[in-house]
Amino acid sequence: MKAVSEQSYDYMEAYFLAQELADKKMEEAQLEFETNYDAFAAKHMIELVEVESDLSKKMTISNAVFKNYKEMCLIFFKVNIHEMYLLDAIAGNDVNTIQQNANALSQFATEGLEILNTVELYKNDPSLIKVTKKLFNFYIDESDNKITEITDFLILNEDFNSIKTTLDKTPLKKRTKEQINSYNDKVKELNRSVKNYTALNDKLNSKRSSLVNELNNTNTRFLAKHIPKD
Numbered sequence: 001m002k003a004v005s006e007q008s009y010d011y012m013e014a015y016f017l018a019q020e021l022a023d024k025k026m027e028e029a030q031l032e033f034e035t036n037y038d039a040f041a042a043k044h045m046i047e048l049v050e051v052e053s054d055l056s057k058k059m060t061i062s063n064a065v066f067k068n069y070k071e072m073c074l075i076f077f078k079v080n081i082h083e084m085y086l087l088d089a090i091a092g093n094d095v096n097t098i099q100q101n102a103n104a105l106s107q108f109a110t111e112g113l114e115i116l117n118t119v120e121l122y123k124n125d126p127s128l129i130k131v132t133k134k135l136f137n138f139y140i141d142e143s144d145n146k147i148t149e150i151t152d153f154l155i156l157n158e159d160f161n162s163i164k165t166t167l168d169k170t171p172l173k174k175r176t177k178e179q180i181n182s183y184n185d186k187v188k189e190l191n192r193s194v195k196n197y198t199a200l201n202d203k204l205n206s207k208r209s210s211l212v213n214e215l216n217n218t219n220t221r222f223l224a225k226h227i228p229k230d
Contacts (some may be wrong), residue, residue, distance in 0.1 A: 023215075031075050058228040061227070066223075068120075068122040069128070071119065074216075076215070085101045085105075086105050086147075093154050095154055095155060098151055098154075102144075106143040113133060122226060129224055134211055140192070149196070150197065150200065152193075157190065160186045169202045
């Protein structure tokens with residue numbers, strides 16, 4: 001699990017590296033243009049006023065903005081991927097894997113909060129850090145306080161299916177009163193738990209969706225605010 005996480009993180013980091021290489025190519029093209037431009041002016045004895053080109057200024061600012069943005073994306077991704085694994089485990093009803101991923105999510109989210117406290121703000125803009133901290137705190141609460149209720153339900157459901165399977169395999173005339181009472185009691189317990197389980201999932205899904213939307217909107221506003229306009 002740790003190896004898969006690290007590999008996924010490496011892929012994301014490689015993607016950003018590819019973007020940086022593309023940006024570097026653009027910078028080199030701009031530099032080549034300016035060099036040729038200066039050479040042309042010198043050849044034809046044209047006096048140039050030494051000022052940094054508008055495009056060059058915008059590219060310098062944009063690179064700084066994206067550097068900060070990508071740093072935040074990597075910090076978030078390194079934590080968020082563990083929630084993805086956790087949700088997959090829940091969907092697969094794998095109690096052991098759920099607990100493993102919940103522990104990993106709590107650990108990485110806690111470490112993520114500490115890392116966020118060391119990130120240098122771009123132009124004193126704390127927006128990305130604030131919303132990312134909200135998500136990390138949600139992950140910690142989810143893994144530390146909510147997962148137990150989810151795994152308890154899954155175990156209960158597994159117990160019910162086991163009892164039902166045994167009862168179904170038992171001929172009607174051979175079913176004991178104890179078997180029937182155990183089955184009926186488990187049905188009542190499961191019905192009560194289904195309501196709580198559904199309510200908890202709905203609450204978590206709603207909160208998660210709200211925070212992810214807030215993060216996406218904050219990312220958009222951050223880039224729009226700091227990237228120079230054409």
